[in-house]
Amino acid sequence: MKLIFEHGAPGRRTGAQWPQADDACTGLPEHLLRSQPPLLPEVAEMDVVRHYTRLSQRNYSIDTQFYPLGSCTMKYNPRAANSLAMLPGFLTRHPLAPASTGQGYLATLHELQLILAEVTGMAGVSLTPMAGAQGEFAGVAMIRAWHASRGDQGRREIIVPDAAHGTNPATASMCGYTVREIPTDRDGNVDLEALRAVVGPQTAGLMLTNPSTLGVFEQQIREIARIVHTAGGLLYYDGANLNAILGRVKPGDMGFDVIHINLHKTFATPHGGGGPGSGPVGVSERLLPFLPVPHVMRDADGSYRLADEDDFPHSIGRLSAFHGNAGVLLRAYVYARMLGAQGLRRVAEYATLNANYLMKRLQDGGFELAFPERRASHEFIVSLRRLKEETGVSAMDFAKRLLDYGFHAPTTYFPLLVPECLLIEPTETETCATLDAFADAMIAVAAEARDTPGRVKAAPYSLPVRRLDDVKAAREPDLAWRGPVL
């Protein structure tokens, strides 16, 4: 498809969108002005609508396809959440408008804080982090602040299991820590011996998600907590996998001190092709003073306001210019309220049911499971190592071929420790019929891989483009259109 720029012509304009203004800049210093207009498209309104409508059709999405992308929780995003978050009263609110003019909005956020605290078993929550990774940053920064507040300056390491999401070690680094990676045992649990070996007075904390990104529940979690706590470290919970345990286990009960939650996963706010998300952090009692600001406080008179550094002098500080991704928070609130306690618990139950069912179907269909002896949580791993050896068809080839069957591919090559892996997360919002159809497609592709491996390796065929050349993209980076070639 043409680029939007290529639909343009010099001087074409969207008359209805041009504000009335005097075109002269008299009064602005000449040397501070732009001498050449920016390379923005010069198109008519219809061109824009047509171009982006057509572009949108070149996407797979939850609203059009099954999207079993592991670790991403691609579930249905209720449409009501979108319209309610976009009510004019919310959209037109200036972030610096006085609290008295936004009691409806602030009450909503306050209730969301309480809901998240209850669900995670934490003492307090701040909604300000703008995605999971920023939630992690806030969490690790609070761990750091806590140690510092106790004068415990020697703790320079954060322990991270090898199965962890990349944001965990990256966050630890951003927070100035050295990362100590520990291995996973054969059953997908943390290797306790290895943990005991690395833990010590230099340990600031351990980052973990449970169920882990391997799709299994870490059964020794209490022991892990004991080990880390005994060594003086704190326990960080990466909440990406909360969908698996909502209403069934609380991270607080497992012994975690800090948690972030991806509202754009568990609480069904949309991913929007890459964001915005929201990564609230919850903490246990002892970390409350360090929560990032602002968060919503309810005063004695029942009115709400944003608490800041004045109220929380020990806070790790601000993470955004205002108060995070407010519109995403509103969507999550709507979702949480529509489900209630029973509905949230059902999420975990049916997400787990769907994962185990699909895992069984695939196992019966001849696929090799990474952890055949374990229950799946809300996701599970298939390894195509054997298939690759036998046919040369890699997990990537397999994934591309699935696209031709009308399904988005599972996550590939993550977690890194399982070779040729597919991490599959069906979520609770898909029907059994869809899972069956997907299992059938998986089995069909496996058969194709055996019969006509070349066909699978050159997939996809029915998408808007054929297999893209990633190597060329990286070797000769073309990151921006720079105007028509004359």
Added chain:
Amino acid sequence: MKLIFEHGAPGRRTGAQWPQADDACTGLPEHLLRSQPPLLPEVAEMDVVRHYTRLSQRNYSIDTQFYPLGSCTMKYNPRAANSLAMLPGFLTRHPLAPASTGQGYLATLHELQLILAEVTGMAGVSLTPMAGAQGEFAGVAMIRAWHASRGDQGRREIIVPDAAHGTNPATASMCGYTVREIPTDRDGNVDLEALRAVVGPQTAGLMLTNPSTLGVFEQQIREIARIVHTAGGLLYYDGANLNAILGRVKPGDMGFDVIHINLHKTFATPHGGGGPGSGPVGVSERLLPFLPVPHVMRDADGSYRLADEDDFPHSIGRLSAFHGNAGVLLRAYVYARMLGAQGLRRVAEYATLNANYLMKRLQDGGFELAFPERRASHEFIVSLRRLKEETGVSAMDFAKRLLDYGFHAPTTYFPLLVPECLLIEPTETETCATLDAFADAMIAVAAEARDTPGRVKAAPYSLPVRRLDDVKAAREPDLAWRGPVL
């Protein structure tokens, strides 16, 4: 694609959409109750969203394709009109709420009445007709009422040119008139001799659109008006072609007594896959008392209200339970206000430019024009008679093949009097580049028709379905799904 029903399963439900209610009907007489539930889909919310999102992608539309459907004025529908008409204050208004609670809404309608009266050169306008055909009904009913009010009962005929849209004769019939069809001369004008021959004391009126559906301006319009008026008849203007003359000629000045306007064409309200439309009627002074009710009146104190039969005892009456397609009227108002006088005039100018340009491009490309000696108005006709004779490729085949090129086809086989015709209306909102691309596609298809006629006759190839069997559809009508085949 599966039907929505086929995604369902007994007992599946959209929990968030079920109102709370006692499921018992105690208090309702048993014999008045339904014994079996209706065959509605039993699906989850995501199924619905996914199904209809995917269905929508199986349409051509203005927002995705050039759509040069003659007589339909498929121009860009400004997105602002949609959001403004759907503001909560408008959407939640009950049609029977007191006028005092809807002054903003009524003021808008009143201004729209004035705008349409000004644009058409008429003395008064009623917005109540819900589409062009209902506007026609209102217009012809007013002609009838006017004659009746003068005791002139003998007028039983309405004259309609053979090029007229089908709704014209159909409306005349619905209004109890006999239709007299008159022919068109070689240049696309009304055959004056024929008109003189049929006009007489039995003539209630003549229905005409100018420019006609042949895409040419009827130059003898004043003479036609004189002939009809002299015979005691009235002149009806089918406003479908107003896009061609907006701000350049007023139907009132041409001598028309009644007019309907298709807001869903000229005023850019969307067609919605077949509606809703809106067909306001305008009348000259002498027909004012007969306008359908309600219409909006401004009282001496500046307040607005809906006038009804009490105010207009001679009105032809009501055409809808409330006051027409209010939401469509709001969209048209937004459009009219965004254009203003100059903008509306430009519509006619650029619609005419685009039509003449495309006509010339096609003529240069070897196509036979129906009226090569005439200017095109906003649309024009190409006849494929010769191509059909030479290659066997019909206008329908040609149209289907154009779909493969990513363009919606022009109107085929209308007007009926031009054999193998394509009625082409590009509208003012398309770029010259799009017209060129379309002309190139037309020329390419013509070449294909000569080289590989079989390929054209079996088109389309790249649409969601191949050529559909219309004969089967009509011979063995399957008009409803009746449940799963067991």
Added chain:
Amino acid sequence: MPFIPHTEADLAAMLDLLQVPDLNALFDEIPPELGENVALDLPPALNEMEISRLMGERADADGRWLNFIGAGAYEHHIPAAVWQIATRGEFYSAYTPYQAEASQGTLQLIYEYQSMMASLTGMEVSNASLYDGASALAEAVLMAVRASKGAARVLIPAAVAPAYRAVVRTIVAPQGIELVELPYDPASGTTPLPEYADECAALVVPQPNFFGMLEDVDALTDWAHARGARVIALVNPLTLGVLKPPGQWGTSGADIAAGDGQPLGAPLSAGGPYYGLLTCRQALVRQMPGRLVGRTLDADGSTGYTLTLQAREQHIRRAKATSNICTNQGLVVAASTIYMSLLGPGGLRRAALASWQNTRMLVERLAGLPGVARAFAGAGFHECVLRLDRPVAPVLEALARQGILGGFDLGRDYPQLGHALLVCATETKTTADIGRYEQALAGILSEGKS
């Protein structure tokens, strides 16, 4: 130039190809006396920002009300998904699906709509919509008269909405069809078996009727059929989640069903756009006005959808068509199809029951106030007529001052009913809302007394 993409260079190149000096030249076939002095006296153009502000202010000015008016337009909850999907450009900006292969989205959707509406009304065939309920009733009358060999006369109860009767009058009068009004029983508010002996083409049977009362549809249907008249059911489709469908009325079912589709997903929107539903028995399909979509096969043998039986329509049959209708209410039908899919049989039943239960509660509470009484005895659905001890208009005004739209004043259309008020509470009303109405009314009525 709003919405016109031409640049100066485009214009020049295009005029050049046409070998004309300017845009005016393209209008040179228009007689100068018509075209030369045209000027439009219109308010100044506004850009999108300006019109948005204007419309926003007007919409806000009209405010928010606690609404208890029904009378043919009903405030139901509309799931957010409905209009978010219906207004997708591919539905919103498409034309009538004349090129079937390029319109499978709209066509399959209409086929699904026809299936749902046929089943909901218990009939075999549904068209793709008419303008609204009132005009659909008029078309049903025309259809029944066309199908009948006998007298062009149709019986229509006074318990049919007055506006509907007015529209039927407007539309059928030019064809010389006689409408005979049937009285209602002042005690029950329903239509007794007609004491009418002359031949007639059809009987209209409303269910529930305008007063919200349930007619004895079986008896009325059998009565009409026994006299060779066809039965036209006039229904609120939402109530058919609970009520017996017209196709099952009496011994052999109604022949035609009409009604307004608004309750199924269309916002109140000041009266429109809604849509007219029309369904009938198979035998009457060729008398059906409006579009029909059929399922068929493509050249590869795959299933597809197309407009069919078009020989009934104006663009083919012209003066002899079943109706002049062309554009219908497609987008509202799209919304309604999505609505019905979202609610399903169970949700629709719940919506109907909740509306009925809320209205029952409302009526119990209001009729418990001194000076207020139910006008009719018997079973009703989600509307009800109350009789006040004083003129209705001032009471409604006083309620409006408290933000409440208290109902529809029947005084003008049914003066014989006295101080009668039609009230309605759908599933959108809470116990608190009903309590608010009760308290406000109690206050107003007691004030008036002192």
Added chain:
Amino acid sequence: MPFIPHTEADLAAMLDLLQVPDLNALFDEIPPELGENVALDLPPALNEMEISRLMGERADADGRWLNFIGAGAYEHHIPAAVWQIATRGEFYSAYTPYQAEASQGTLQLIYEYQSMMASLTGMEVSNASLYDGASALAEAVLMAVRASKGAARVLIPAAVAPAYRAVVRTIVAPQGIELVELPYDPASGTTPLPEYADECAALVVPQPNFFGMLEDVDALTDWAHARGARVIALVNPLTLGVLKPPGQWGTSGADIAAGDGQPLGAPLSAGGPYYGLLTCRQALVRQMPGRLVGRTLDADGSTGYTLTLQAREQHIRRAKATSNICTNQGLVVAASTIYMSLLGPGGLRRAALASWQNTRMLVERLAGLPGVARAFAGAGFHECVLRLDRPVAPVLEALARQGILGGFDLGRDYPQLGHALLVCATETKTTADIGRYEQALAGILSEGKS
């Protein structure tokens, strides 16, 4: 069950395949002491109708205001098409485009965004967004420090928004980076050439600065470059429709540009979601945090788009990544790309000029009142600091009682400025709006006097 499609029959069949008796069995690996007594104490579930009412009431309660606050979030007109298209399901409900072939819509859009943002800022490379302007500035600081061999020290003017400085502090502090605050000139409200001799990695240059004043960006840029420091431009992208792009500042241009994309199509929305823009010179691309989309070819030689240079990112480089960012603000970027396409270079220029002209008018009118004066002399853009003759807070409260949000009180962040108020008028404000503010303020100030 909201959003869960399973029927009883589905459940039974699925449990059957798994050979477990019930759902609980699937959780049997969870130690009983953790899982057995969990209960959630939450408010009761609401259906869509109920939550819609609740949220509608809350949104309405917060009301409508005539807003003159800017201070980092600006009320601009957003064309209706922007969010109607951005919220199409295919954009709204897609994930990060990891499977490029199935995500060409999102990928091409981001490529177009990168192109627009690169050109707007005059830089070679733009990433696909960061969280917001403040965190983007923090990432720019980290980037500059990484790229520099020397001291981990960055100069940041006090004329940068206080909230931005606070965020930078939070984010860069754990890495031991020193932030040195540069004072502003109390007469002009701009940042003079620093009197600072030590080595530093970068200088932040805001344009316009938090006071709305225009910095002498050329001189500051050249000063920094002469000392081997990199220049981080902090810009409001809307103003770049008129102002000189960072890539052209001074002799050789800024090295990195950051800012908040909110003015380009994101509603105020109580502070988010907005997005952080980040662009840089080609040479710094491997230090860039966040995603990048590149244009490439497919197996047939056709053009396509894909995520590229991912080796910088956390999912590949883990502890050594350029940042921990993963999810960014994709949908807002989609909206913003549509916004920029709709306005084009001319429309953006007009929006910037109209905002500037309106602010000028506002300031002239307000500063004409007794007791009000401009705090700084010199050229500003669409914000301005006024100094009042009395405390600001009570004045703002009095304005709010008249429905006016009168600006941002600088008292807390800049006590040395006295009774200082930051005001802003974008293109959304009319002469009448400005008149309304003037009159209200005049009234309040004169009242206070008497």
